[in-house]
Amino acid sequence: MGIxxxxxxxxxxxxxxxxxxxAPVAMWLSCHLLGIRLRVIGQENIPAKPAVIISKHQSAWxxxxxxxxxxxxxxxxxxxxxxxxxxxxxxxxxGAIGINRKAGKDALSHVIKEGRKRLEEGLWVAIFPxxxxxxxxxxxxxxxxxxxxxxxxxxxxxPVAHNAGEFWRRQAFLKSPGxxxxxxxxxxxxxxxxxxxxxxxxxxxxxNEMTRLFxxxxxxxxxxxxxxxxx
Numbered sequence: 001m002g003i004x005x006x007x008x009x010x011x012x013x014x015x016x017x018x019x020x021x022x023a024p025v026a027m028w029l030s031c032h033l034l035g036i037r038l039r040v041i042g043q044e045n046i047p048a049k050p051a052v053i054i055s056k057h058q059s060a061w062x063x064x065x066x067x068x069x070x071x072x073x074x075x076x077x078x079x080x081x082x083x084x085x086x087x088x089x090x091x092x093x094x095g096a097i098g099i100n101r102k103a104g105k106d107a108l109s110h111v112i113k114e115g116r117k118r119l120e121e122g123l124w125v126a127i128f129p130x131x132x133x134x135x136x137x138x139x140x141x142x143x144x145x146x147x148x149x150x151x152x153x154x155x156x157x158x159p160v161a162h163n164a165g166e167f168w169r170r171q172a173f174l175k176s177p178g179x180x181x182x183x184x185x186x187x188x189x190x191x192x193x194x195x196x197x198x199x200x201x202x203x204x205x206x207x208n209e210m211t212r213l214f215x216x217x218x219x220x221x222x223x224x225x226x227x228x229x230x231x
Contacts, residue, residue: 020067020072020094022064023064023067023068024068026064027064027065027068030061030064030168030175034167034175034177035177035178036061036167036168036175036176036177036178036179036180037178037179037180038065038068038069038179038180038182039179039180039181039182040069040181040182040183040184041181041182041183041184042183042184042185042186043069043184045158045184045185045186045187046070046071046158046184046187047156047158047187049155050071050119050122050123050124050125050155051124051150051155051156051157051158051187052115052119052124052125052126052127052146052147052149052150052153052155052156052157052158053066053070053073053124053125053126053127053146053158053160054127054129054142054146054147054157054158054159054160054199054202054206055126055127055128055159055160055161055162055206056128056130056134056160056161056162056206056210057128057130057132057133057134058133058134058135058136058162058163058164058165058166058168058170059133059164059165059168059169059170060168061164061165061167061168061180062128062162062164063075065162065164065180065182066126066160069182069184070124070126071124072122072123072124073123073124073125073126074094074095074096074097074118074123074124074125074126075096075097075125075126075127076096076097076099076111076115076125076126076127076128076145076146077096077097077098077099078098078099078100078101079098079099079100080098095118095121095123097110097111097114097115097118097125099111101131107145108145108148111127111145111148111149112148112149112152112153115149115153116149116152116153119153119155125146125149127145127146127149129142129143129144129145129146129199129202129203130142130143131143133165133170134165135165135169135170136163136165136166136214136217137214137217137218137219139207142199142202142203143199144195144196144198144199146199146202147190147195147196147198147199147202148195150188150190150195150198151190151194151195151198154190154191155190156187156188156189156190157187157188157190157198157202158184158185158187158188159184159185159188159202159205159206159209160182160183160184160185160206161182161183161185161205161206161209161210161213162180162181162182162183163180163181163210163213163214163217164180164182166178166180166214166217167180168180181213181214183209183213185202185205185206185209186205188201188202188205
């Protein structure tokens with residue numbers, strides 16, 4: 001209880017450093033116990049100042065993987081996660097932005113308002129534009145919330161592609177050893193152009209990079225859609 005009260009009274013960045021110490025530990029366990037290694041491409045594309053990260057979402061791996069790769073960040077997520085004891089408290093303490101997915105424009109306004117606050121405090125903001133976890137090889141709809149936030153805050157939008165779901169599958173207890181490749185694209189400037197156009201550019205880079213790095217994902221998906229046997 002004392003630690004919880006201390007975290008509540010501490011500054012945003014102090015709370016973040018304290019609570020997110022679990023992320024490197026989770027990454028170490030993932031590597032040494034599960035055999036899931038990490039390779040990062042394009043690390044030189046990470047801007048020097050806080051930005052908005054727009055990433056594929058395939059598994060729970062991203063919740064700690066992105067925290068290890070990028071400077072201190074917070075996630076935009078469904079508000080129900082903040083109601084979970086301990087987990088929700090931890091997320092809230094590091095600035096996570098919970099949204100009501102059914103709120104429409106009100107949800108977008110909340111993202112922009114709270115996201116700008118986090119960026120001003122020195123935190124990066126990570127958002128999964130597809131809104132939910134999507135299996136490898138599936139192209140989901142990209143909601144423009146991240147682009148709207150970056151445009152309004154005047155910060156770059158950083159696109160991220162990866163294959164974490166290949167080894168850490170959704171709702172699968174057993175994990176598969178292998179190499180998670182995270183590719184960070186060139187930061188997209190948001191000072192000009194509409195948010196929808198910026199979102200389209202980010203989506204185009206991410207999906208092209210997914211196809212370039214992981215063509216087998218899409219071959220398997222196409223076979224499954226045609227009802228063919230997947231070897």
